[in-house]
Amino acid sequence: MQSFQTSPVTPSVAASGVDRSAPAVDSAASDRELCEAMHRADGIVWTCLPPAPPLLDRIPAEAWRDPAGQPGWRCVKRNAARQVWRIRTEAGVFYAKYFREHDWRARAKAVLGRCPCRDEWTCLTYALRAGIRAPRPVALTHALGGGGPRRAVLITEAIxxxxxxxxxxxxxxxxxxxxxxxxxxxxxxxxxxxxxxxxxxxxxxxxxxxxxxxxxxxxxxxxxxxxxxxxxxxxxxxxxxxxxxxxxxxxxxxxxxxxxxxxxxxxxxxxxxxxxxxxxxxxxxxxxxxxxxxxxxxxxxxxxxxxxxxxx
Missing domain, CATH: 1.10.510 (Transferase(Phosphotransferase); domain 1)
Known part of the structure; x- marks a missing residue:
């Protein structure tokens, strides 16, 4: 099941001189880069990688709670458990994956760090640390309520x-x-x-x-x-x-x-x-x-x- 809708790209011939003779381990992130930080923006507490991305402060809490009402936000995937939104901002393009926490069991797991949102964050930071190509994680929160079931949100950079x-x-x-x-x-x-x-x-x-x-x-x-x-x-x-x-x-x-x-x-x-x-x-x-x-x-x-x- 794919995390996000991607923009089309046409297959092209590799440019001459591209060196694949050695593993691309130099893209691995350091432990310091992956040290988690907490960031509060408009009442929402986010877990993020420092420095806190500007979009957390620029986008109000109400926008995160109501993605359907935001200009330039487009739902690219939807099922009973998750929704994925493509978000175009001045800082670039991001994807926000919304996870529904249906009942007290799901919320308890979230508190213990055992939920799909946190699991994907862990996997993405693991890949980033190892230099494995995957979307770069930006931030996550379990504190998104507002007029319906409690939701967790994971934000990643778009590829x-x-x-x-x-x-x-x-x-x-x-x-x-x-x-x-x-x-x-x-x-x-x-x-x-x-x-x-x-x-x-x-x-x-x-x-x-x-x-x-x-x-x-x-x-x-x-x-x-x-x-x-x-x-x-x-x-x-x-x-x-x-x-x-x-x-x-x-x-x-x-x-x-x-x-x-x-x-x-x-x-x-x-x-x-x-x-x-x-x-x-x-x-x-x-x-x-x-x-x-x-x-x-x-x-x-x-x-x-x-x-x-x-x-x-």
């Missing part, structure tokens, strides 16, 4: 322009010739790097389907990033079975929409990037499977999943 991986891939597949070959190669590299980095940093995105990864353009190259991380598993080395389980989720969609050659290209890049990150994090470990064994395990997992769907 724009970008497109969900499934849409990006289908558009890329329609191109031809050199543009398609170079675009596919670039996308396989950035996707493999993102997932290998996460695995070796002890992060497993447990809902890693193609709509929960977005692709954006940075410095002339495509870059993949995770979204909707609230259910990620954190802080533990991934055993081989977890690696297979996680890759199999993504493989379900690409099995139908990508050629065997493209899927094998991605797997080779993933194994290569695992080696690059093997000495860089305390949770990194070698994969005890060969390329052939990994490919066979992913096929077995896909077949098991298909049989489960058939039984339903």
């Amino acid at each position: 724009e322009p970008s497109a969900p991986l499934d849409e990006y891939w289908l558009e890329l597949r329609e191109t031809r010739g050199r543009r398609r070959r170079e675009g596919v190669r670039e996308l396989c590299e950035t996707l493999a790097e993102l997932i290998a980095h996460a695995h070796q940093a002890g992060l497993e995105h447990v809902d890693m389907h193609a709509a929960n990864i977005v692709v954006c353009e940075q410095r002339g190259a495509s870059q993949a990033a995770f979204v909707d991380l609230q259910s990620a598993r954190l802080g533990a080395a991934l055993p081989d079975e977890a690696v297979v389980r996680n890759l199999a989720q993504l493989n379900q969609w690409f099995r139908r929409h990508a050629s065997l050659a493209d899927r094998l290209r991605f797997l080779r890049a993933y194994l290569r990037w695992r080696l690059e990150y093997e000495q860089l994090t305390p949770f990194a470990r070698p994969l005890r499977m060969s390329f052939r064994e990994l490919y066979a395990a992913l096929n077995d997992a896909a077949d098991r999943h298909a049989r489960q769907l058939w039984r339903r």
Whole structure:
């Protein structure tokens, strides 16, 4: 389930000179940058990363309580538990995810720091600390009431322009010739790097389907990033079975929409990037499977999943 609607971006060929020969660990945030602070603005107490973002002071409490009544705010996703609003401000574009706290149990969990809003904040700050590409968290609050069920709000910076991986891939597949070959190669590299980095940093995105990864353009190259991380598993080395389980989720969609050659290209890049990150994090470990064994395990997992769907 995707965290936010993204603006469309057209697949393009990577600019020459983009260096992917080494992991992008220099983007990791320091512990000092991730030290949480409390900030009160118009009666709402926010948890944020210092310094407190200006939009907390510029946007009144009533606007946060009534996003539907604000010009330039657009609801991009809605279900029984959550709403996601795209907010355009002078400081940039942000996404506000509203979580409904239906009853006293949900509120008690929020007080104890065990709720979807806090879980996603924790996952995003973990990714930021490790240098894993994901939306940057801005602020959260559990103190938003006003005329209805109590709500928690998580604000993140927008990754724009970008497109969900499934849409990006289908558009890329329609191109031809050199543009398609170079675009596919670039996308396989950035996707493999993102997932290998996460695995070796002890992060497993447990809902890693193609709509929960977005692709954006940075410095002339495509870059993949995770979204909707609230259910990620954190802080533990991934055993081989977890690696297979996680890759199999993504493989379900690409099995139908990508050629065997493209899927094998991605797997080779993933194994290569695992080696690059093997000495860089305390949770990194070698994969005890060969390329052939990994490919066979992913096929077995896909077949098991298909049989489960058939039984339903």
